[in-house]
Amino acid sequence: MRLVFDILVTLAMIASLTLYFRGVRSTKARVYEPIAFAAGWLTIFAALVGPMDTLSDVLFAVHMTQHELLMIVAAPLIVIGRPMIYGLWGLSPSARANVLAITRAPAVLKTWRAITGPVVVLIVHAIVLWAWHIPFAFEGALHNETIHAVQHLMFFVTAALFWWAIIQGRYGRLGYGVAVFFVFATAMHTSILGALLFFAHGRWYPSYHSMEDQQLAGLIMWIPSGLIFIVAGLALFAAWLGESERRAKASSFTTLLMLLLFCACANEYRGDRIAEARQLTGGEPERGKTAIQRYGCGTCHTIPGVPGAKATVGPPLDQIGVRTYLAGHLINTPANLMKWIRAPQSIDPKSAMPDMFVTERDGRDIAAYLYTLK
Amino acid sequence: MSETAPVGRRFVDVSELPMFAFGPRDPIWWGLWLLLAIESTMFVLLASSYFYLRGNESTWPPPGVHQAPLWLTALTVVALLLSVIPTWWAFRAAIQFRLRPIQIGFLLGTLASAAACVTRAYELATIGYNWNSHAYGSIVWAIYFMHTFHLTSGTVENAVMTVLLFKGPVEKKLMPDIRLSCIYWWFVVVSWIPFWIVIMFDKS
Amino acid sequence: MIDLELHVQLAETWRKPRGLWGWLTDNHHTTIGMNFIVTSFVFFLLGGIEAILMRTQLARPENHFVTNDFYNQLFTTHGSTMMFLFAVPMIEGLGIYIVPLMLGTRQMSFPRLNQFSYFSYLIGGLLLYAGFFLNFGPDAGWFSYVPLSGPEFAPGKRIDIWAQMITFTEIGSLGGAVSMIATIFKHRAPGMSLNRMPLFVWGELVTSFMIVFAMPAVMVASSMLASDRLIATQFFNKAEGGDVLLWQHLFWFFGHPEVYIIFIPGTTMMSTLVSAFTKRPVFGYVGMVLSLVATAFVGFGVWVHHMFATGLPELGLSFFTASSVLITIPTAFQVFSWIITIFHGKFIVRTPMLYVLGFLFIFVMGGLSGVMLASTPLDWQLHDTFFVVAHLHYVLIGGMLFPLIGALTYWFPKFTGKMMNETLGRWTFAFFFVGFNLTFFPMHNLGLHGMPRRVYTYLPTMGWNNLNMLSTVGAYVLGVGVLLFMANAVISLRSGAIAGDNPWGSFSLEWFTSSPPPPYNFLYLPTTRDRYEIWTMADDQPLVTGFRPDRREVLITKLMDAFPDHKIETPRPTIWPTLLAGATGIGVITAIFTPWGVPLGMLLAGIALTGWFWPKPPHHELLEEQP
Amino acid sequence: MTSSSYQDALHPAGPYANTIVGVWWFYLIVCTIVFVAVWIALFIAIRRARRRVEPDTLAPRAPRAMMLALAATTGLLLAMLVSSIAGARALSPQGKAVTREIQVTGHQWWWDIQYLDERSDHIAQTANELHVPVGERVRIILASSDVIHSFWVPNLHGKRDLIPGQKSIFVIQADKAGLYRAQCAEFCGLQHAKMAFIVIAEPKHDFEQWLATMRASAAQPKTADEQRGQQVFLSTSCGMCHAIKGTSAGSRVGPDLTHVGSRRTLGAAVIPNNRGNLSGWIADAGGVKPGVLMPPNPLDPDDLHALVAYLESLK
Amino acid sequence: MTPLILTLCLLASLASCRREQRQLRHSPQASTRTGGIVRDAELQPGQPWPEVTVRNVSEERAWDLNEGQRLYRAYNCNGCHANGGGGMGPALMDESWIYGSHPENIHDVIVEGRPNGMPSFGGKIPDYQIWEITAYVRSMSGLVPKLAATGRTDHMQTKISEQSKKEEK
Structure with missing residues (x-):
């Protein structure tokens, strides 16, 4: 079962990489975009395939690191790489037209708009994050590869939507200021979850045996992740200031x-x-x-x-x-x-x-x- | 009758600017969202306390806890969810300055929220433990109290709005406030769902 | 002539009601701001008197100046006063007064909310002192650890008073913060984009956001404590599944950000003073703003370092040490910035500048002892000793009080139209500086030599006698400094030199109107195109016109670039917010004695709110039903 | 050791306090350097600024100076962080073999001390006086019976809170024989200031001897005076709160008095244990510690003298 | 304004002073004196005791009531009476009182002891503490001013706290 998933993941990832870089070749991309995408892609690869994934069955802390890599390292990097645009351009013209036809369907567009709405992404990501940490759900994922795959997918996708909304959705409804706030709110609830894990008196998940392991996992979710959030928040904040200046300069x-x-x-x-x-x-x-x-x-x-x-x-x-x-x-x-x-x-x-x-x-x-x- | 320009200076004339605006252009919109931020922080802290206390107990909820009947609590949730539909009409109609849908939306919304209040009252009356029984009782009652407080004040606000809308005359300036009332009410609705799930289904 | 006419009309529209009724009903930001400033200064004096009494008790070993029971009430009331009734309200009050002037607007976003906040805060403060003077002042320390503050070990109503005071003043702080944020976002003069705001405005903005996210924690905690005590809930009772440390987590989740809430505006007062008295912009504006934001961000993640001694899982300690010292970097950036600014500027020695130097001396020292306390091994030794007392006073007095006194001196002409006496001002500073260091420096040593904090006495054999005596003498010197400051204020108010519009030749828009400002703030609202507006203002800088002089109209601009967007009409003086605060007060205070206080308060508040929102005769465009 | 340094973090008497003091001096030196550097920079800045008439435009060197200063700050912070973490690691009680387990329970406002042993009759119980063998690691199990207290022997280690409802583990070690004073460090109510105890580090031999004494039941009264004292103890209010092993008094509300005569202090290390102090303490403990839970005992003078004689005989 | 507030404070102080009073040092007399009524014999034939009302000031002081609660456990009263629910000894939180419900009755019971197992604590417990315990005992059946009553304890709750919802019986 595990092998099947590994192969599936690898195949999907290779496909995505090929598609992306075909797209990059056929359009003019900013230099950092493919780099960010590649870095994000490598992070996913490192997290999902190989020793980290194997270890994550035994060590909660490793499993947590894996999740954090997916959510706050890989997801933003991939989003910075604008996979949708380049992915689209990577398709053959007829396929592109088909995809576009589908995505331009009003129902699809409406849904997309709804789920990438600023408050929605915040809440959806929070719910997904918290719900998967319910012992029953987490244990389920640990014992069943399919559920596990769904869990990882949901973590990654909601995180990617979150980062997409705050990084790429900027000229739409969101200013960077709101982005800063959302990063702050997410940092807060994530670290509260980490703190709860860290301070828990008992083990949450019977599959992991060591108390220290759980504490370390909580800490990873709390402090190093918090640091990444802070850096992201500050970067967005600086961007906000810059944008405000640019806007104001024009209104001489x-x-x-x-x-x-x-x-x-x-x-x-x-x-x-x-x-x-x-x-x-x-x-x-x-x-x-x-x-x-x-x-x-x-x-x-x-x-x-x-x-x-x-x-x-x-x-x-x-x-x-x-x-x-x-x-x-x-x-x-x-x-x-x-x-x-x-x-x-x-x-x-x-x-x-x-x-x-x-x-x-x-x-x-x-x-x-x-x-x-x- | 407005200020006139001083002699000999350049000026920016704002006399033609509108007297209200929707969404983030409106200061009250910020006020409301900040209020929601405060209240959400409180809810999050209550939830965190709930999970923190959960860690102290081997069985959770403690033995002998009887919740309000599931169908009754579900009824509250249904009433809350139903109230979203008419308030959504009002929300949409407000920006189009159409009075009738707003009136109807708020009337129905108020009825639904009042229904939720009634079922909530029955819920509270049938909870099979007290806030002084144990820490579980304390935290769950605290959550109930906080939410019921918002439920009541949201219902009162809806009712007051309905009265104002029907009584008239309605100023255009009220329309952003209509939308804000809706947002607040949806906050009351949405904030309950996770708590409802946790209280009803969190067992170990 | 036109100007004069406009002045008359605006003065009538914005007229401030006078007397007691005026105090109860006026909601103009200058009135509310001044109310906050004066009230919190009075509480500061009360807190100071408590401090003097405590130091007198500790002057000698085995002293019998006050009893232990009273001493416990003293330090609890002192801490609670300085934190909840002085520091935060003072910062908010100063912001409420100055920020709208700096932004170039006539009124804040939610004037009635401000009014409600002020009276909530006042009632909360009076509640605490009513308890204190009636011999049931709280006595469990300003962080009221359970179970000592719980129902079993703190009988009577002492702690209930404390808990309700917290709830109350926090309502006040939260209201003020919400109003402040909306004002800063939406009321800026045309052209004042976000990154052209004066740094002081940034300080108030960041602090207000911190208040929004930190204060709910203490409200939740104090409500839990009150309900544990009053209706026998079990939040903190281990035997029934509660948890003692839950209190500490909730409290410090608020308590640590609280420190930054207090000192972030202090640092931006510093930036203001440094700029004004070196005649040059502060170095690294964006960096300064990011420092504030970074401090605020990190401030929410480090509360655990107050709990190192509680036996937390060892694994986390290094993480918490690391995240705690992170704060140093943005703070260091600010300090270096000021030094660089001074390096490139003029150096004008006026009283406020002395406080800048005082800040740099004291706050840097406090920051360094903070780095020490963040280290787990050192914290285990220094925690809960006089070293911590020294550290927190170095940080808070150095970081907030020194800039504040400097800023009050700087803005005194803005408030009153008179200059403060320079000679007296320098003497004040000398007493402040010497007194402060004399009081608190020896406490570092006392802590290292084993003196725990919150002890009402000590044995003569402990070797702490001389340092304690020194500290007490210092406290009296500091007290003289405070008296001198007050004397200076009174004398200057009566016979100070007339200030003129911009006596310091300063840069931000509050100096763009007369001192003290007229009730409508600006005859014509200014526009801006620079951070240091007055210094770079062109002769033909446009002004804003087009408001109806017979209504209290205020310009709303866009968030990012402050482009004029629309206008709103702000309310005239009204009694209802005050009544609402009173109604809430009755509810909250009655709740100390019977749970029926809660519904009673809600009922009364409902009545007050009805009055508040009672529809006024429409005078704006009506909505007509479209066919 | 002078009496003024027997409760002093800067006079370490064991490896743990030593580690902490090491970290402390390192931090102090670094912080002093930083403070002086900041003020030298400020001094230079002021001197330059004082000579100037008009502010100058921004020099290109300023950003570089800022970067340098920030880099230096970060470097120093890292150095301090490393020393702190190393110190914390050295202090960790995990994986350290100990020779003895002692349970310390905090009460408002005294310390109950039990030397644990597998055999329950071998458990020695005392109060407000902790004896430890020199050069041996001792594990302290901390608990509280009422509010939060904090166990702090500055000369031996940092502090650790005693939290009701949970037990925490702490390891201390004394390398120098001597007498150290310890004091409650978490505010615990009226007599927080006078809730102390003494730690006596003595050679292993002396310690074992002392412990053997502690395990034994109380000495039987020998003289008539002492016998009358015991009578008074058992028939008045004393026995309602205190225990003396070997008699019918077995209450655990107040400190165990089985060997009270051998202790150096009374009232949680507040006054020296001598006849005068003991008599006064019994008669009116609240005079020494206002708010203390021990009530005044207006005994008949003869009874009081007999009682004191009896208690003093309990070595 | 200020005089007004001060006057209000003073007025309030008259109302509140006793409840918050804390007697932290007790005189030796308070330790020995044995109650309000000195009687000759422990048992008296004929009619029940005349109801002489003694005002137990401890009942009006929150601190004293709380001390009573502490002493009730410290002196092992709960060994027989449990937390008011009764066990070997009679229940103390119900309405029935064998030897009377007035403070002096309860005080005398504690001092003198009663047949069938209630020991005499006279001379063993200082008198002021007996009054505190008396006050606490009466608080269990709601006989003292509600505002001064003790809060819940930080222990297992085996009885309903004095200040909590009462209908949960």
């Missing part, structure tokens, strides 16, 4: 005044918005809408008014007409928007947004459409 006072005037004057009628967008860009919003469908923007973005454009790979584009920034650092002017649409890498070489060879006319039209979104 001319823009601020302009925008305020803008807000005050802009009225509710779509007709006016269209006229305005035309005036700003010289493009035709209605044509832009069809161009958006043609170029497949909806595969990555959520764009109001465009059928099927409900994806969450890239940031949603609702209200883009009133945003201050594009791509994190570019002031939102018509010229910049068009430039960004047509040649993203010329602005941010590390951007995951591909160059789709948009024509000048189409770029203008797309920008015009986007500027009607307020």
Whole structure:
């Protein structure tokens, strides 16, 4: 049984690695992304296959280390590597289209949105973590390989969702500030669980015989893991500050005044918005809408008014007409928007947004459409 | 009738800005979530104390403990879960400024939450141990007390909101508060589920 | 002319009610802040008197100045006062007064919550002192370990008073913290992005978050204790499945963060003073902020080091030592930053700057003795001795009181419009500094020479006589310092030099309005584009306009970049929050005597809340049913 | 050893206290260096700043200075951490063979001490006076009968709490013969300040002899005075709380008095054990220790003298 | 404001002083004096004792009641009476009193002893402690002011605490 699982795990992992790096080759990835992915992948491999897994049947502390590696080392590293984008690009074009068709189904998208909602990931991960430590469940996992595999999978997947929501979901609903808070909350409940294990008067799991072993396991969950959380939290915090500065810099006072005037004057009628967008860009919003469908923007973005454009790979584009920034650092002017649409890498070489060879006319039209979104 | 600009300086005119906002733009939204953070911390600490005390006993719960009947406690949970649906209508309708669904949502939500209060009262009356029986009794009663406190205040809040909504006139400014009431109520609902599972099914 | 007209209108809209009724109903942040500051200073004096009495008792061996029973009440009340009734409320009060001014707004987010917090805190404090003066002051130490504080070994109502006082003041702290966080996030002047906030604001923000997560622990713990005592629950009774150490875990889960809650704002006062008196920005702003956050983060994971002697599993001890000393690194960063800042700045010797130096002397020493205490072997020897007493006073007085006195001197013109007397100020500092070190330095030695803490007397043969006498003399010197400070405040208030708007030539927005600030704070709200706004402000820096002068309108900006978002109307003075605090007070105090206090309190609170939220005649846009 | 250093963490008399003192001096030296370094830096900074009229712009060296300082801090912390962990390891009672087990039970406000033995009649019981053989490891089993106390012999080891409902294990060893004072270190109520005991480290031979005495029943009263004293003891309130092995008094509420005459101190190491102190203590213990649980005993003077004579004879 | 608070405090002090009083040092007289009523004989023929009411101040003091509780165990009263439920001796927490329920009755029973096994503790227990035990004994059947009654003990609970929910009998 164990052997079967080892083989399955190895196969799945090799498949994922191949897919990922095919994807990396066919797109332009930031340097650190494949590295992070590879590191995360190696961590999983080390945790699930080999001596650590064998030892984990005997030593609780090793088992705990294995879980912590999966949840707070491998999961964030993998998430930093953006497996979904590169995985997608690693597929053959027809397979990609199929996958996209499935993932773009409203039901799938809705579910995905629901389970990656900020509070949801926090709670789901917490529940999974605590529920699996109930003696009955944990013992079950120890005695049955299938349950064990499910346990590891759930740990990893919920952790990955958690880290995904706080690292990659940033331009959506989450700011880094919330991310810091979530890291803090997770660090707290994890360390409370660790502390409970450490201070317990009796053994929780009959399969592990030594009291010291359980205490060590609790400590591993509490202190070294807590340290990783602190480092992650501080990094996110620094990012938060940086982001706030970037945002504020753009609103030099001319823009601020302009925008305020803008807000005050802009009225509710779509007709006016269209006229305005035309005036700003010289493009035709209605044509832009069809161009958006043609170029497949909806595969990555959520764009109001465009059928099927409900994806969450890239940031949603609702209200883009009133945003201050594009791509994190570019002031939102018509010229910049068009430039960004047509040649993203010329602005941010590390951007995951591909160059789709948009024509000048189409770029203008797309920008015009986007500027009607307020 | 608003402030006019001082002579000879540049100014930012905020006179046209709206007088309320939804979600994290609204300070009260932060107030509510901070309150929930405080209350969640309390719940987490109670749960931690529960598990800490659990470690002291070889049999848990201690012998002779009779819980309230499962069907009764399940009834409370069902009432709580049902109340989510109408409050969800209200939650959605609030941002669309549609009064009627909000009114109906809150009316039904209040009824469901009141039902939960009633079953909770029966639950408390049928618990077969006292808070002074043993540490188990103490911690479980503490959890019950904390949650019942929130249940009651949430129900009262729902009822008050319903009255205000039906009595009118309703200001647009109230809509963010409607959504916050819903969030608070869902917190009351969601926070009970893990405790319910632990109290009813945690046996060794 | 327009300005004058606007001033008249705004002054009418924001008029502060006067007299007793005004005190009960006003919710303007300057009023509430000043209430907190004055009240907590009074409690500080009471705590100080208790300290002097204790030192008098310990001046000589086998002294009979006070009885042991009274001595136990003294140190318990002293500790509880300084922790719960002085340090935290003072920090919150200072924040409530200064932070909105620093942010350039007219009011805090939840003024009525602030008002409720203040009166909760006041009632809690009065409750403790009512008990103390009526001879049932708590006597189990400020951390009230069970079972000594439990129903069997602490009969009577002494500890019940303590437990309810805790619950009460924590409600106050939590309310203040929530209001503070929302204000800092949403009320900043346009352009003041997160990383342009003054460091003091960061300190208050981080502290408020710590309060939100730490205080619930002590509320849970004190409620458990109270119910063990009043309705015979078994949380801490080993024989019925309870656990004695559960109390210590819960208490220190709050207790250790509490220390950082107290000293984090202290360090940011330091940063403020260092900048103001060296005329240059503090080195490493982002690093400073991260230090605060790191300290807060780590502060939640190290509570166990208070329990090294309880016989924890040995395996964990090194882990706890390691995680405890981690705190040193962010703190060291701050200290080095200040030194670098001084190195590159001017050095203007005014009274507040003396306190900066005093801080650096005392706090660094306290921090180092903290590193010693984090080491398990040393802790086993030093724990619960006078060494710990010395350490905690070095950290808390050095880390909080010295910056605080400096900051009060610095902000005194902001509060009153008058400067504090410089000569007296320097004398005050001299007495403070000498008195403090004379009092507490010998305690290190006493601890090493075997003197446990919380002893009401000692035998003459123990060899502790001289050091104790020295310490007592120091306490009196320190007491003179406090008296001098008060005298200085009174004299300066009466006949101090007129300060003017920005007497220190300082940098943050609280100096951008007159001193003391008008009730509406700013005639036109400022905008900012730098951390050290006043120093770099352009001549044509825009102001904000467009508020209705007949309503208490406040600008709400976006969290990250402080872009103007919407406005809210804040409430006028009202009595209901005070009544709610009173209702809660009646409930909580009655609960000491009968469990019926809880429903009674809830009922009264319900009435007060009804009054609070009673619908006002609508004057905003109405919701119309859409077809 | 002077009387002022018989309760002193800086005068170690055994290997454990020695280890701790070693860590202490290392820490003290490092911390002093850090403190002095910080103040030298500050002094230089102030001197430079005092000479300046206007603040200068940030020098590029500042970040480097910061990095250096932080690196130094981290390095020193690591060094201290290593010494601390090494110290903790050396102090661990695990896996250390011991020659003797002693159970110490804390009471409000005295110490009950039992020398455990497999044979129950061989258990020696005493109070407020702990004898240990020099150069041998002794295991102390700590328990409490009421509130939390803390066992602390500064000259021999750090402290360990006595927690009701749990037993903790502690190992001590004295290398120098002598008398050390120990004091309760966790606040335990009214007489926390006067809850002490003495530790007497003596050569093995003396120790064994002492222990043999302790195991024995109380001496029978010899003189008429002593006999009358015993009568008083058994017929008044004494026997309600105290035990004397070999008589009908067997209560465990107060300290065991079987060999009270041989003890050096009274009232939990508060006053020396002599005739005057003993008489006063019996008559009104609360005068010495206000709040003590022993009630005043207004005995007839002759009875009191006889009682004192009897108790003094219990060597 | 301040005078008002002070006055309130003073008023409150009148109400509360006794309950919180702690007598930490006892006079020798309190140790020897044997009760409020000195009687000639232990047993008296004819009518029961006249009900002479003695005010036992210990009943009004929380500290004394708690001391009573401690002494009740220390002097092994629970050996016969258990924790008030009775065993070899009669139950002390019910309504029936063989020799009367007034403080002086109980005090006398403890001092003098009673037939069928109750020993005489006169001269063995200091008098003030007897009064404390008396107060505690009466508290078990709720005969003392409720606010001063003892809390639960840190031991196995074999009886319902004085201050807890009573209907669980």
